[in-house]
Amino acid sequence: MAITAEALKSQVQVNIPFPYLRRGYLERFLQGGLNPEIGLDAYSLGRYPPGVFRRVARAFQTCKRRITLHAPFQDLLPGSLDDAVLAASRRRLRQAFRYLPVFTPAAVVCHLGYEARCYGGDTPKWLARSVATWKELAARAAAHRVTVMLENVYETDPELLLEVVGRVDAANLRVCLDVGHLYAFGGADLSRWLHTLAPVIGQLHLHDNHGDIDAHLALGAGAIPLQEILSFLADRRQRPLITLEPHQEGSLQPSLDFLARIWPWGD
Numbered sequence: 001m002a003i004t005a006e007a008l009k010s011q012v013q014v015n016i017p018f019p020y021l022r023r024g025y026l027e028r029f030l031q032g033g034l035n036p037e038i039g040l041d042a043y044s045l046g047r048y049p050p051g052v053f054r055r056v057a058r059a060f061q062t063c064k065r066r067i068t069l070h071a072p073f074q075d076l077l078p079g080s081l082d083d084a085v086l087a088a089s090r091r092r093l094r095q096a097f098r099y100l101p102v103f104t105p106a107a108v109v110c111h112l113g114y115e116a117r118c119y120g121g122d123t124p125k126w127l128a129r130s131v132a133t134w135k136e137l138a139a140r141a142a143a144h145r146v147t148v149m150l151e152n153v154y155e156t157d158p159e160l161l162l163e164v165v166g167r168v169d170a171a172n173l174r175v176c177l178d179v180g181h182l183y184a185f186g187g188a189d190l191s192r193w194l195h196t197l198a199p200v201i202g203q204l205h206l207h208d209n210h211g212d213i214d215a216h217l218a219l220g221a222g223a224i225p226l227q228e229i230l231s232f233l234a235d236r237r238q239r240p241l242i243t244l245e246p247h248q249e250g251s252l253q254p255s256l257d258f259l260a261r262i263w264p265w266g267d
Contacts, residue, residue, distance in 0.1 A: 002263070003263045006033075008256050008259055012244055012256075014029070014246070015037045015039060015243055016029065018039055018044040030059060038067065039070040040069055040072060054102055057103045066106055067104070068106050068108070069099070069100075069103055070109045071093055071096045071109065073113075076113060077113050078112070078129075078133040079114065080113075093137060096108075107146060107148070108148055109176045112155060113153075115154045123160075127167070130164055134148065134168045138172055139170070141172055142171075147174055148172060149175065150175050151177075151181075152177065152182060154185045155185075159196060176205060177193065177203070179224055179229055183211050183222075184209050188211055190225065201240050205245055206245065207245040207255075209224065210222050210223045216245055218246060219259055220258035221254070226262060227262040230263070235264075239265055
């Protein structure tokens with residue numbers, strides 16, 4: 001039996017930056033039956049005291065909602081070749097990871113942060129520093145039974161993500177495949193990315209675009225072959241966490257409606 005859009009709400013996450021939960025979206029999420037992927041941005045981590053995060057976490061936990069987190073990413077370079085930048089990036093990520101026992105999330109998503117235009121000539125050095133960062137953070141997360149998901153943004157080679165995961169060699173480190181980023185920035189070689197990363201995909205970020213910019217359109221409003229992606233994983237009996245990333249007011253419901261029509265898992 002096909003799943004309904006309403007029933008899908010319990011099966012997926014919906015992204016929401018933490019400041020928006022302070023602007024009325026907390027009640028909308030609670031009343032709408034949505035599972036959040038909460039963005040812990042630098043602004044929130046620097047502005048709000050711990051009690052504010054605890055109250056938001058408690059509100060979702062009381063309603064028995066599954067929580068995932070998105071770690072800060074703007075201006076962060078977890079494999080930077082600059083010692084000062086690397087130290088600052090690690091410090092900010094540690095600050096976010098201190099809230100893992102507060103939110104008890106199923107996963108925390110982090111950007112890998114590799115760009116060939118910056119590091120193409122120094123990839124081995126970048127790789128060593130990146131691996132050291134994720135070894136530390138995966139160990140911190142493992143203490144709270146949380147999976148760390150490394151998300152692609154500007155990376156154009158899936159082998160790089162696979163190598164980082166393999167070198168870290170932590171059971172709780174996997175890949176969050178962002179299909180919108182892949183289509184806009186990653187070369188859109190969908191078959192190669194799926195076949196390369198299938199064994200380590202633990203989460204999907206779903207939004208749509210036409211391959212030109214990271215437009216974060218409602219599902220079905222762009223050109224990304226979303227049904228092909230989901231069916232590929234379902235055929236291999238893989239069912240990753242799925243996060244919808246609507247960035248326009250009013251695009252969540254069309255995304256749920258579209259996803260219900262192509263949902264391959266049957267429940």
